[in-house]
Amino acid sequence: MAGRSDSDSRKLLRRLRETLAAPGGGQDRLDDITTHIADSMGTEVCSVYLFRDTDTLELCATEGLKSQSVHKTRLRLGEGLVGRVAKSGRSINTANAPAEPGFRYMPETGEEVFPSFLGVPIQRVGEKLGVLVVQSRVAEPFTEDDIYGLEVVAMVLAEMAELGAFLDQGSDAPQMQHRFAQIFRGASGQEGAAEGRVWLHEPRVVITNPVGDDPQKERARLNDAVAMLRSNVDAMLAASDAAGKEYTEVMEAYRLFAHSRSWLRRMEEDIDLGLSAEAAVEKEQSLARSRLESAADPYLRDRLHDLDDLSNRLLRILTGQGKDTGAEMPENPILVARNIGPAELLDYGRKLKGVVLEEGSVGSHATVVARSLAIPLVIHAARITSEALNGDPILVDGDMGTVHLRPEETIAAAFRDKVAMQAEAQKRYAGLRDLPAASLCGETVQLYMNAGLMADLPSLQNSGAEGVGLFRTELQFLTRTHVPRRRELAQLYSHVLDSALGRPVMFRTLDIGSDKVLPYMKPQDEPNPAMGWRAIRVGLDKTGVLKMQLQALIRAAVGRPLYVMFPFVAEMSEFEDAYRILMESVAREQRLGHGMPTDLRVGAMIETPSMAYAPKRFFEMCDFISIGGNDLKQFFFAADRENERVRRRYDTLSAPYLTFLELILARCAEAEVPVSFCGEDAGRPIEAVTFAALGFRRLSMRPASIGPVKHLIRRVNLQALRAQIDDARDRGISNLRPVITDWLARQ
Structure with missing residues (x-):
């Protein structure tokens, strides 16, 4: 999109939004999207690669490469330039793709005549969804404006994927999230087995309007929300005085993020290119997470949590989707969260049947509380908060450190047999209560x-x-x-x-x-x-x-x-x-x-x-x-x-x-x-x-x-x-x- 006006960028994003709303299957939408992007950017090639599973990328649509390679060309995570973009979460821009380290030649695509390559990750708050690529016959690198513009487009594609826009029922289509059975292999934090329904500690913010029609209106919405966020953080800082000097210092660092002018400026620039206020917040959150997660400095890695929390607070202000969403906790709730503090876990109390965390540790205080409450706990269940939805059926095997989300009936039946056997054993043990060991x-x-x-x-x-x-x-x-x-x-x-x-x-x-x-x-x-x-x-x-x-x-x-x-x-x-x-x-x-x-x-x-x-x-x-x-x-x-x-x-x-x-x-x-x-x-x-x-x-x-x-x-x-x-x-x-x-x- 080099040399093109902001209005041209917004026109492309509107076309993508219209594609989302148009009737037809996911493949039709993907085909239309690659055509729109190639046309708008003036490139010969635009391709969309999506994850077929956690380690495999698949070419799902292309304008300019050979059509017979669609759903046939696949790369492992980290393989080739596309795999490198997906693994690192960072863009690759080169005028001579074959000369780049790790380049993989895929003859079935016919891409050898397009040396210029720009690939940007399609990601949503640390969740890797795929890679968006444009290529050209002219052997020169893409401009900074091109990179920035394609990142904005990738953000909209991530939101479209979140809304299921590319979901097809055919066997050749990659399985999109929130629909199919998933197994998460983590680690045991507390033994035991439980069956229930997902209850998200912090429900996902769903962005239904990734494209903004009126930049001034979206800027105003963003600035109002940031002002409210800053006010809330200032109030938290004032309340922290009673907690001591060290806690106040932590809150001061948190406040610096909230008042960052560069953070606000980047989000405003995203809005000018056509994103809604919510999508602009999430785009910057996703890019920051991809950079900080690979940072060697432990201080920078810790700041990731501050930035995540601020971004989530800002998104909830903008969307009105607070923690109290009006949803009722299901029967037999299984708590799913990235991490949780002991006080928050104690607030739930014994109503929980189990806990699943993306982070946590075998000796953390949350683990100690779960043991005290005698509920099974699985930790290190990577990406489960991105996949799970409130009310999803879920099985937690704390003995094996395994979680079955939306399990098939055969798995559920075998799991229930295991729970029944454990319950029968506990009845036998109860009879030994007053006897010596x-x-x-x-x-x-x-x-x-x-x-x-x-x-x-x-x-x-x-x-x-x-x-x-x-x-x-x-x-x-x-x-x-x-x-x-x-x-x-x-x-x-x-x-x-x-x-x-x-x-x-x-x-x-x-x-x-x-x-x-x-x-x-x-x-x-x-x-x-x-x-x-x-x-x-x-x-x-x-x-x-x-x-x-x-x-x-x-x-x-x-x-x-x-x-x-x-x-x-x-x-x-x-x-x-x-x-x-x-x-x-x-x-x-x-x-x-x-x-x-x-x-x-x-x-x-x-x-x-x-x-x-x-x-x-x-x-x-x-x-x-x-x-x-x-x-x-x-x-x-x-x-x-x-x-x-x-x-x-x-x-x-x-x-x-x-x-x-x-x-x-x-x-x-x-x-x-x-x-x-x-x-x-x-x-x-x-x-x-x-x-x-x-x-x-x-x-x-x-x-x-x-x-x-x-x-x-x-x-x-x-x-x-x-x-x-x-x-x-x-x-x-x-x-x-x-x-x-x-x-x-x-x-």
Whole structure:
């Protein structure tokens, strides 16, 4: 569109809109579109490539190339110039296409006589839909105006694809979204299975008017909406003063985006070329995401979320499509979202049957909340928010980390059989609630539950747990926009102890950092946060928060025993410092004349290999020790548990890891200090009986795991299993899982 007026650009976009409204099939529309674009730009070739599946692009329409290549020419993502545009999300402009790196010659198209090539991505807010290409016989690059104009056209095509304009029923047509069965393979955040209907946390904004007829009117609409957005952000900033300096600094950065003149100017230029205000916002959002997602700087990547949120807010102002769309939550809702905070997830509560996230992590606070609510969770389900619509049938397999959207009936029937079998097993486990976890050889294992919310505590009675082996105190900090007050925490901890009905509750002090960042705490942008400033390291650097929490615990436990556990201790001096602060807090409460706990037990979590070799005095100082298996395993194997490529390569039932656990057991036995194993592995029956065979007599797990673990322990001779483990290690077997599972199967 070089050298052409804005009115010519708008004429083309109007023709595209008319094509959208015209009767006929999707192929007819695509053919008309390529003809219109080639004619308007004065090029010999215009082609549209769309994704046939997530990795394959297909030539779906062309003006200028050989017609027999349509629906026959295909490229893998990243293959050829078209594949490079699709993979990178960036335009390629060249006067000599065959000389470009990665060029792929496709003789069936007849494109060899068109050396000039311009390809732009067809994408919608990070969702890759295809590539729009123009080519010319004249060997010269296209102009900046050409590139910009074609990006505007690609934006309109993306909206047309979203509205189903290119959907055909023929078997040769690519399957468009929102219509067909889809499988998403993510990762398990919480085990379990659920069937229900999609409920989108943030419903998609549907743009029905991508083309604007009156640029002045669209500019006015955009400016009014931006003014309202800025006002809302300024109000949020004013309210953030009470949340502390660090949160205010985050909001200030957010405000800079909202008041960016360059952002507004680019959107106004898009409107001048013929886009509506909504389409202009979404075009800039899509281009920014494609650039920032590949940015090496973690700060720039984090800003992507700010820009996304601002753009979504602006779109909702323009369209009136707020979160409250008037749609009613379906029965058996399955929440689908890119990500979600713990407070927002708690607002939904137990009405949810499951959760599916595009992002998330196995240790995030949203995952912890899902476990507390005992609902299946799948994370890393890429692109599901782009594909799912409110009310779509959906199956969530938290055990396998798999999601079936709009499943076929055969899949749904098999899934229901699995759910029925699990329900039947739970009925059997309920009958064991009041029985001890006693093995056939007479050994008894105490089974404790992990908790972090008041909603967890009814499970203490229902599951048959003998106490709370881990109470995560950080959730009360994560679900607030400001630091909780000491009085609030004391009331909460007192309520927890009341609900425990005399059973022991091990309170772990604040474990923040890594993947648990407080909303009012400035992110540290650490390259490896799991090994960074977190847990007890934060508490010892910010002693005011640690002291406040310890004082709240002491006041809550008046007249009752109190168990306090310090997390992520990596050397003895850290435990000594934390222990000293606790004792100072006790002395302070006594001086103030406050009541005291009847007993005070102080423990530590062993989550770093270094503490297995700590001085004997460390073990003698502890009244109890809990092995934090989730962190300990990732550090032992040097395998980040958030990295799916490595975390599953290393097995809990490997001989070196079990031998290392035995070393910790021996150190604890030498100091006569009780030790428990706490973490995901403690709740897996095969791992649990293995730990019991090694000598663990206390395991702490999520409430739903207590029944299955108790069921297996009661059917196993732990001494015989230990003999099998020792024999396998003597024979030099590295991974003991096959040995253990085969032996259990024979029993």
